[in-house]
Amino acid sequence: xxxxxxxxxxxxxxxxxxxxxxxxxxxxxxxxxxxxxxxxxxxxxxxxxxxxxxxxxxxxxxxxxxxxxxxxxxxxxxxxxxxxxxxxxxxxxxxxxxxxxxxxxxxxxxxxxxxxxxxxxxxxxxxxxxxxxxxxxxxxxxxxxxxxxxxxxxxxxxxxxxxxxxxxxxxxxxxxxxxxxxxxxxxxxxxxxxxxxxxxxxxxxxxxxxxxxxxxxxxxxxxxxxxxxxxxxxxxxxxxxxxxxxxxxxxxxxxxxxxxxxxxxxxxxxxxxxxxxxxxxxxxxxxxxxxxxxxxxxxxxxxxxxxxxxxxxxxxxxxxxxxxxxxxxxxxxxxxxxxxxxxxxxxxxxxxxxxxxxxxxxxxxxxxxxxxxxxxxxxxxxxxxxxxxxxxxxxxxxxxxxxxxxxxxxxxxxxxxxxxxxxxxxxxxxxxxxxxxxxxxxxxxxxxxxxxxxxxxxxxxxxxxxxxxxxxxxxxxxxxxxxxxxxxxxxxxxxxxxxxxxxxxxxxxxxxxxxxxxxxxxxxxxxxxxxxxxxxxxxxxxxxxxxxxxxxxxxxxxxxx
RNA sequence: UGGCUGAUGGUGUAAUGGCAGCACAGAAGUUUUUGGUACUUUUAGUUGAGGUUCGAGUCCUUGUCGGCCAACCA
Numbered sequence: 321x322x323x324x325x326x327x328x329x330x331x332x333x334x335x336x337x338x339x340x341x342x343x344x345x346x347x348x349x350x351x352x353x354x355x356x357x358x359x360x361x362x363x364x365x366x367x368x369x370x371x372x373x374x375x376x377x378x379x380x381x382x383x384x385x386x387x388x389x390x391x392x393x394x395x396x397x398x399x400x401x402x403x404x405x406x407x408x409x410x411x412x413x414x415x416x417x418x419x420x421x422x423x424x425x426x427x428x429x430x431x432x433x434x435x436x437x438x439x440x441x442x443x444x445x446x447x448x449x450x451x452x453x454x455x456x457x458x459x460x461x462x463x464x465x466x467x468x469x470x471x472x473x474x475x476x477x478x479x480x481x482x483x484x485x486x487x488x489x490x491x492x493x494x495x496x497x498x499x500x501x502x503x504x505x506x507x508x509x510x511x512x513x514x515x516x517x518x519x520x521x522x523x524x525x526x527x528x529x530x531x532x533x534x535x536x537x538x539x540x541x542x543x544x545x546x547x548x549x550x551x552x553x554x555x556x557x558x559x560x561x562x563x564x565x566x567x568x569x570x571x572x573x574x575x576x577x578x579x580x581x582x583x584x585x586x587x588x589x590x591x592x593x594x595x596x597x598x599x600x601x602x603x604x605x606x607x608x609x610x611x612x613x614x615x616x617x618x619x620x621x622x623x624x625x626x627x628x629x630x631x632x633x634x635x636x637x638x639x640x641x642x643x644x645x646x647x648x649x650x651x652x653x654x655x656x657x658x659x660x661x662x663x664x665x666x667x668x669x670x671x672x673x674x675x676x677x678x679x680x681x682x683x684x685x686x687x688x689x690x691x692x693x694x695x696x697x698x699x700x701x702x703x704x705x706x707x708x709x710x711x712x713x714x715x716x717x718x719x720x721x722x723x724x725x726x727x728x729x730x731x732x733x734x735x736x737x738x739x740x741x742x743x744x745x746x747x748x749x750x751x752x753x754x755x756x757x758x759x760x761x762x763x764x765x766x767x768x769x770x771x772x773x774x775x776x777x778x779x780x781x782x783x784x785x786x787x788x789x790x791x792x793x794x795x796x797x798x799x800x801x802x803x804x805x806x807x808x809x810x811x812x813x814x815x816x817x818x819x820x821x822x823x824x825x826x827x828x829x830x831x832x833x834x835x836x837x838x839x840x841x842x843x844x845x846x847x848x849x850x851x852x853x854x855x856x857x858x859x860x861x862x863x864x865x866x867x868x869x870x871x872x873x874x875x876x877x878x879x880x881x
Numbered sequence: 882u883g884g885c886u887g888a889u890g891g892u893g894u895a896a897u898g899g900c901a902g903c904a905c906a907g908a909a910g911u912u913u914u915u916g917g918u919a920c921u922u923u924u925a926g927u928u929g930a931g932g933u934u935c936g937a938g939u940c941c942u943u944g945u946c947g948g949c950c951a952a953c954c955a
Contacts, residue, residue: 333895333903361955396954452953459951463883466951497953507884509951518953537955560885561950584887584948595955637904639894641887644948648892651905661918696918727916736914769914781914847915874916 335640337376337554337581341384350551354386357550358412358419359541361393362404362525364595365610365617366411368631368652369586375635376583377554378417387420389548394426395540397524405525407610411618416628421548425540426526428547432535433487435543435573436498436516440479444572445516446472447482448499455497458504459512465505466512472501486519489532493519498533502568510561511568514538542566545578553578556585557642586638587646590800591616592807592814606818607801613854613865614801614822624798625842625852625867630659646806653868657850660867664844665693665837668705668738668783669830671795671848673712675787678743680762681709686788689769691739703833707740710787712829714847717782718759720748725877727780729759735780738846742767742776783846790829793862796854797824834862842867 334342345352356377360366366374381388390412394400412419439445448471450458460466474482483498485491498517506512516539521532542565545553553566563580570577587593592601593616601607601615610617613624621631634655638647668691687707693700713729722730729735734744747760767774799822807814828845837843843851849869857863 335894339897359955363955393955399954455953456951461883461951464951465883494953509884512951515953520953534953536953541955557886558949559955564885582886589892637893641894643887643893645893648905651893654905657917666915691914695913695915725916738914740914742914772914778914780916783915844915844917847917870915870917872916877916 335583336642337380337552337583337640338383340581341380341552344551345384350549353551354381354384355389355420355549355551356381356386356554357389357391357423357545357548359391359393359544359555360408361396361399362401362408363396363399364404364599365407365619367593367595367598367615367617368588368621368634369593369616370411371415371618371631372586372635372638372640373554373556374412374415374417375632376640378419380552380554386551388417389421389423389550390419391423391425391544391548393537393541393544394424394524394526395535395537397520397522397534400525402525407619411622414618414622414628415631423544423548424526425535425544426524428540428544429527429531429535431547432540432543433533435575436535436539437480437483438573439500439516440483440498441476442572443476443501445498445500446474446479447486448472448497448513449495450497452494459509460504462507462509468504469499469513472513483517486517486533487531489521491519493521493532495519500565500568508561508564510538510565514565538562538565539569542569542578542580543573543575545580546570546573546575549576550578553580555580555582557582558585582642583640584642584644587644587806588616588652589646589649589805590802590807591649592802594808597808597814600815601801604815606815613796614798616801623852623855624865625660625850626656627659627663627842630656633659649800656868657871660842660844660850662696663694664842664850665700666691666695666844666846667831667834667837668785669793669795669828669834669845669848669851670712670714670783670785670790671826671828671845672715673790673829674715674718674756675758676711676713676743676761676784677758678709678711678763679746679760680765683709685709686786689740691769705739705831705833706786706789707737708786708788711737711784712787712790713737713759713782713784715756717780718745718756720756727778728782729761729780734764734776734778735782736767736769736778737784738781739769740784741765741769742772742774742778783848785829785831789832791832791835791862792827793830793834793864795826795828795851795864795866797826797866798822799824828864830862844870 358377378388448469458467497515499513502511504512517533611619611623689705690702717728729745741763743761743763745761749758802817803819804817807817850867851864854863854865
């Protein structure tokens, strides 16, 4: 059995990154060592797109007996903060991965400065006094070559002095930069004398006020990889043009030859995935916070009740390629249901109550029924639920004029109340507006679950709660954040396409067990969906987030009719 | 108009010159005290045109279409 699973696992096709790693291993590269890194910038929260990268980086290393460093790419002190560092570490751990070492690009600022000096000495970098606007003009366009800066031919000595002056805070912010001397006519715009260092009198979350010059991404990332001796530096496709620079630095600095490989980032339907846009949603209060359950952030998904297993399973299924993609959010939801179905406790909660009176049941009697906690897991045992004369059922489980294939309640029809009795509806009570206010039913005395001798077969089974014991709870029903599949691809502002009904708050009536269930229990409200207790809950008022609804075939049938 | 990069069912992903497969979604059915789960069956695909080859999704030529690149962001 184990052998079978092992061989099936081996049969799963390798993605192109794994193929590269296997080739390198076969060739004996780096002595068979594999070391990757996950390099977030601590300027926002991690989202499901990062999860794809995390699973790839940690997954590949794990698979080939290597390790993964967690490295914060903290070279821009203006936008970065320790708050983000903590959330990122928390999210990576939540996903179930363990980094080999925790590093920061800022750990290497001294070394980076030294390397920059080396470049200057080799005549491959110079200090430029051009203001930003003029530099942009001289840069040219993709179709027209740029023009050399008038400062391009300063002597090594002068450059060395000026660069040191930059470091010592002798020049104003923005007044000077250190640039690589490559080729202002290069077809790749990034090779047109890219900026290596800029002056910023900003407080850094780790180095404080030690530095007033900070390296750019291109002069920090590859070098950090080299310092850590990363063997495979995996990033997303936007960085493909940077690879030329990455390799240029390694070659001219003579440092460890890490290699960069690119895969395409994840796009998910009905949401946005850029930190800039997510930050806007938070700042403009379209959502409550970074961990709002509607957000595609890992913290949002965690709060919503998604599990790490589900997220990892999703990342496994979507694969790794260089193709532009837009993954159906339905696939994510499938993965969530798949896991939750196996582990969630079943509970009965009525979201939209309709009162039912069992007219032939004693007034004050409450009767114990037993119901399984999870039919998928025999180990999970059973719990007690109380049956009584007055109950609530779901309003949508009753119809006055039902179609022939409606298996639920209607006048004259019978249904099973889950884990309790079969009942028959005898009468409908309405208010003056004609709204149904109450159902009068009778129960079949010898039809109790597990001791049913009635011989009656019913098509439908409903969830219910006894009115007397019903616990009111707040339930937050979430819908997709946006109304269109790909908000970023639409005309105008992406925020114009927000779904105004992405959150609906209701009061539901729950069986009492919910009160004592563990705070982090994953729960299925039977026939409705998976729910998870929100951190806003208090002892007086429980709050539940709908993680995802159950697949609902009846809804499909009903809308078709 | 330059450079880079990509194109396989509705979506995502396999195939490494040799039977186009898998998953999600869709459809039909079986089971079911959740119209859930499970199980069975099924619809649907190689970007166009040429070429090489016994044989092309794969190699070559040439179109078409998508994405990325002109922050002192990463």
